[in-house]
Amino acid sequence: MTLEELELLKKTVLFTDEDAHWLRVSRDVLAPHVEELLDVWYGFVGSNPHLLHYFTRVSDRQPDANYLAAVRKRFGQWVLDTAAANYDQAWLDYQIEIGRRHHRSGKNRTDGVAAVEHIHYRYLPTLIYPIVATLKPFLGRKGHSAEEVDKMWQAWLKSVILQITLWSYPYVKEGDF
Numbered sequence: 001m002t003l004e005e006l007e008l009l010k011k012t013v014l015f016t017d018e019d020a021h022w023l024r025v026s027r028d029v030l031a032p033h034v035e036e037l038l039d040v041w042y043g044f045v046g047s048n049p050h051l052l053h054y055f056t057r058v059s060d061r062q063p064d065a066n067y068l069a070a071v072r073k074r075f076g077q078w079v080l081d082t083a084a085a086n087y088d089q090a091w092l093d094y095q096i097e098i099g100r101r102h103h104r105s106g107k108n109r110t111d112g113v114a115a116v117e118h119i120h121y122r123y124l125p126t127l128i129y130p131i132v133a134t135l136k137p138f139l140g141r142k143g144h145s146a147e148e149v150d151k152m153w154q155a156w157l158k159s160v161i162l163q164i165t166l167w168s169y170p171y172v173k174e175g176d177f
Contacts, residue, residue: 001092001093001095001096001166001169003087003088003089003092006087006092006166009162009165009166010087010162013158013161013162013165014158015155015158015159015162018151018155019085019154019155019158019159020085020087020155021085021155022148022151022152022154022155023082023083023084023085023152023155023156023159024083024084024085025144025148025152026083026139026152026155026156027080027083027084028142029138029139029141029142029144029152030079030080030083030135030138030139031080031083033138033141034076034079034080035076036138037079037134037135037138038072038075038076038079040134041075041130041131041134042068042072044130044134046063051123053116054115054116054119054123055067055068055071055115055116056115056116057113057114057115058114058115058116058117059114064113064115066111066113067111067113067115070110070111071111078098081094082156082159082160082163085155085159092166095163095166095167096166096167096169096170098163098166098167099166099167099168099169099170099171100170102118102119102124102167102170103118103119103170103171104117104118105170106170107119121168121171124164124167124168124171125164125168127164128157128160128161128164131160132153132156132157132160135153135156136149136153139152139153139156
């Protein structure tokens with residue numbers, strides 16, 4: 001992926017410089033609450049056995065607590081990175097890497113675990129809504145107006161759609177992305 005291709009994707013999802021601004025505003029709002037936000041997201045995954053399945057060891061089909069903790073740490077950093085709205089080549093390359101970490105071509109390698117080897121593609125786009133819907137209440141925690149909260153939320157929605165699209169790269173047949 002090139003930065004030029006990223007710009008076309010940003011145009012397609014209607015992501016603007018104003019959205020980048022509102023993501024950066026959201027960073028100060030969310031940073032003190034990242035662990036609480038992750039509790040909500042992990043609670044959602046943990047309460048859905050079909051999602052928790054992807055964190056289970058192949059050997060005994062039980063959740064791997066160490067794997068969950070390692071992913072959680074990266075997920076927290078993802079929140080801060082998303083809110084930083086720094087769309088450079090390093091960020092773009094890492095989005096493709098995140099996709100590989102969901103796909104059989106790279107899942108489990110970062111953490112050296114023997115968990116289920118592949119997250120089915122269907123769960124990438126369908127997790128967009130739970131992620132952004134549960135995020136919205138956190139965005140209102142610093143006294144911003146309803147309009148400002150909505151601008152932050154819209155920016156997050158666009159950014160998550162953009163990132164999930166990039167994470168889809170390893171799932172798409174070569175030449176079709």
